[in-house]
Amino acid sequence: MRTPKQLTPLGAIASGLAAGLAGTACMDTVRFLRQRRAGGERNPLRWEFAPVRTWQEAPDPGQVGKRLIEGFTQRELPDAAAWPVSTFMHWSYGAAYGALYGVLAGSARKPPSGVYGVPFGAVVWIGDYITLPIAGLYEPIWKYDRRTLVDDLGPHLAYGAATGTVFWILGKARTVRVRTHRTHRAHVNG
Template sequence: MSVTKGLVAGAAGTVALNLTTYGDMLLRGRGSSDVPAQVADLLVDRAGVDLGDEQTRTNREQAVGALLGYVTGLGVGAAYGLLRRGSGPLPDWVAGPLLGAAAMAGSDVPASVLGVTDPTSWDRVSWVSDLVPHLVYGFTTATVYQALR
């Protein structure tokens, strides 16, 4: 049951992250990141999967990149539920940043390892654009999980 609650909380956190990200894109007029699609491209190539002709492949890479984000958000939520099973409550102010950091690592570490991005070269705006939605994810996930207990 704790894993299910974690999945639900992770799903809510993922929605909150996406709303924050798309809201930022709307407010600042910036484009979406191509990092998830690039990660998907490299993973698909390494797996030897054929995604079709050039246009179809590009569309499928974008879809795989987005789906990997959902897997990360749901996975972090489920892991949190598993880890919190039978434990006392963890305050949201502690759990929120930890969950946000875990989700951020779940997306940024693979991208860095694959050479798609280098966080050491990011400017302040890039860091804030990545950090804020992940903190929103973390606090939302923690709050929803606590509410479901």
């Protein structure tokens, strides 16, 4: 039985999706700031939505999307699809992991604070180093040097921290709405 503070499963998924999108924006902000520090000249929107002209240039989320679409349709995607597929997959990947976080955190009897997002971000990171080598997009984790792994872990921790925090804030806002609604209803009926 659900307690009044627990989210419904659909509410947990919806809050998780929103939190995952915020987490993705935070992860991308960390990556953007790094490239700026390294001398990058692009503004944030041009960097975030940089054109991907060919499938050779497509990042890993785009490569996964290409394989899924081509496997389902049995048709080769043209290079013109590289940018929209890559962008869609990147954001949907972050949102989907956020939904998973929402289900896990929303299932807890006591809503977790935002700090639980940080270890979740580490789980997402390690998941990449399990699934992407299987897909042939990454090398096995032991083939990367420590610096590369740490550099990749940082944005994932930022993703987790933002996802957990936004999910927690949305849960707090829901608790306030439930409390306010009950107080109003008691006053009206009272």
